[in-house]
Amino acid sequence: xxxxxxxxxxxxxxxxxxxxxxxxxxxxxxxxxxxxxxxxxxxxxxxxxxxxxxxxxxxxxxxxxxxxxxxxxxxxxxxxxxxxxxxxxxxxxxxxxxxxxxxxxxxxxxxxxxxxxxxxxxxxxxxxxxxxxxxxxxxxxxxxxxxxxxxxxxxxxxxxxxxxxxxxxxxxxxxxxxxxxxxxxxxxxxxxxxxxxxxxxxxxxxxxxxxxxxxxxxxxxxxxxxxxxxxxxxxxxxxxxxxxxxxxxxxxxxxxxxxxxxxxxxxxxxxxxxxxxxxxxxxxxxxxxxxxxxxxxxxxxxxxxxxxxxxxxxxxxxxxxxxxxxxxxxxxxxxxxxxxxxxx
Amino acid sequence: xxxxxxxxxxxxxxxxxxxxxxxxxxxxxxxxxxxxxxxxxxxxxxxxxxxxxxxxxxxxxxxxxxxxxxxxxxxxxxx
Numbered sequence: 001x002x003x004x005x006x007x008x009x010x011x012x013x014x015x016x017x018x019x020x021x022x023x024x025x026x027x028x029x030x031x032x033x034x035x036x037x038x039x040x041x042x043x044x045x046x047x048x049x050x051x052x053x054x055x056x057x058x059x060x061x062x063x064x065x066x067x068x069x070x071x072x073x074x075x076x077x078x079x080x081x082x083x084x085x086x087x088x089x090x091x092x093x094x095x096x097x098x099x100x101x102x103x104x105x106x107x108x109x110x111x112x113x114x115x116x117x118x119x120x121x122x123x124x125x126x127x128x129x130x131x132x133x134x135x136x137x138x139x140x141x142x143x144x145x146x147x148x149x150x151x152x153x154x155x156x157x158x159x160x161x162x163x164x165x166x167x168x169x170x171x172x173x174x175x176x177x178x179x180x181x182x183x184x185x186x187x188x189x190x191x192x193x194x195x196x197x198x199x200x201x202x203x204x205x206x207x208x209x210x211x212x213x214x215x216x217x218x219x220x221x222x223x224x225x226x227x228x229x230x231x232x233x234x235x236x237x238x239x240x241x242x243x244x245x246x247x248x249x250x251x252x253x254x255x256x257x258x259x260x261x262x263x264x265x266x267x268x269x270x271x272x273x274x275x276x277x278x279x280x281x282x283x284x285x286x287x288x289x290x291x292x293x294x295x296x297x298x299x300x301x302x303x304x305x306x307x308x309x310x311x312x313x314x315x316x317x318x319x320x321x322x323x324x325x326x327x328x329x330x331x332x333x334x335x336x337x338x339x340x341x342x343x344x
Numbered sequence: 345x346x347x348x349x350x351x352x353x354x355x356x357x358x359x360x361x362x363x364x365x366x367x368x369x370x371x372x373x374x375x376x377x378x379x380x381x382x383x384x385x386x387x388x389x390x391x392x393x394x395x396x397x398x399x400x401x402x403x404x405x406x407x408x409x410x411x412x413x414x415x416x417x418x419x420x421x422x423x
Contacts, residue, residue: 052378052407053372053380053383054379055379056376057379057380103403106384106388107400109384109388
């Protein structure tokens with residue numbers, strides 16, 4: 001994930017309410033204009049108290065959330081509380097992601113590239129480090145609401161996900177499980193399969209789905225495996241979702257080509273990624289929108305819909321010039337005649 | 345020897361405050377424009393101006409004028 005506050009909080013964008021109060025008095029107070037539910041209020045107060053430089057960013061982020069979204073975030077915090085995760089712990093998870101983002105952003109601005117370029121490196125430092133990965137995923141799940149670019153792509157997913165189609169849904173890299181859980185809740189697909197290389201990710205997604213079970217009968221499976229090596233049904237899938245994966249892999253074209261091979265009929269194909277968005281586990285650097293589109297084109301995809309999210313308060317051109325993050329989401333369609341996997 | 349007025353000038357320029365107003369009590373708590381984005385810009389600007397590399401683990405923690413001053417003094421002495 002990306003679009004982090006380290007390169008995003010627009011200077012001087014503090015709330016009027018906070019500005020009117022003395023700095024110390026405002027330290028632990030969320031924006032007065034917004035009524036926050038109890039767990040969210042406690043979480044925000046904790047982060048504000050311990051991350052002064054993040055206060056302005058948080059205040060702006062809270063203003064962007066709808067009332068329903070604040071309720072959903074409260075629900076996620078309740079899910080965490082049910083797992084005996086304290087507000088202090090969650091604030092620490094979130095601050096870990098923010099601190100990582102600042103460090104990686106500095107590295108990126110200094111060197112013009114991401115710190116790591118091999119999957120093996122980030123697997124060792126992140127994916128297969130269970131304790132760190134747990135911190136990382138809880139922090140990222142919270143960022144799905146608190147970082148405007150992540151929120152915007154989350155909204156884009158919920159808007160475009162077909163609500164009445166049937167068939168098989170596949171998600172590659174469910175991560176914290178939020179897209180996967182929403183797909184089960186909002187759509188009518190008959191089966192849902194999530195695959196991820198991280199056992200921690202699979203377990204968190206499994207827990208989230210179990211916690212939020214709506215009672216709808218659906219065949220739900222989550223498996224820890226590598227998408228490129230996995231055996232899938234020969235007749236493919238009716239929906240394939242891959243959020244924030246391409247920047248985590250060495251050869252994104254392999255993932256897209258396999259998606260093309262697995263998509264059947266009018267498959268809903270939803271892909272997000274990011275441009276100039278350093279994070280501790282990002283290894284593939286897209287430097288502009290054209291690179292992403294060229295990759296889609298070379299892998300046989302046409303863009304049906306797109307959502308381009310430059311950093312809050314900046315234009316796409318400003319982001320490209322200053323090398324600030326742009327998050328992007330696409331609904332794709334395959335332009336090639338489907339071929340069975342393994343065919344020449 | 346670190347020129348404090350030069351240091352304050354860099355901080356004032358990045359944080360959009362009057363360098364003369366930057367005193368020992370200046371910190372992320374007292375300067376409202378000192379947010380995460382400006383902090384990153386500040387670290388990079390200090391490196392450019394003084395020709396030092398601020399270690400990653402220190403970059404996030406120099407959140408007051410005394411901390412910035414002490415860190416820059418040490419880095420310049422070590423250079």
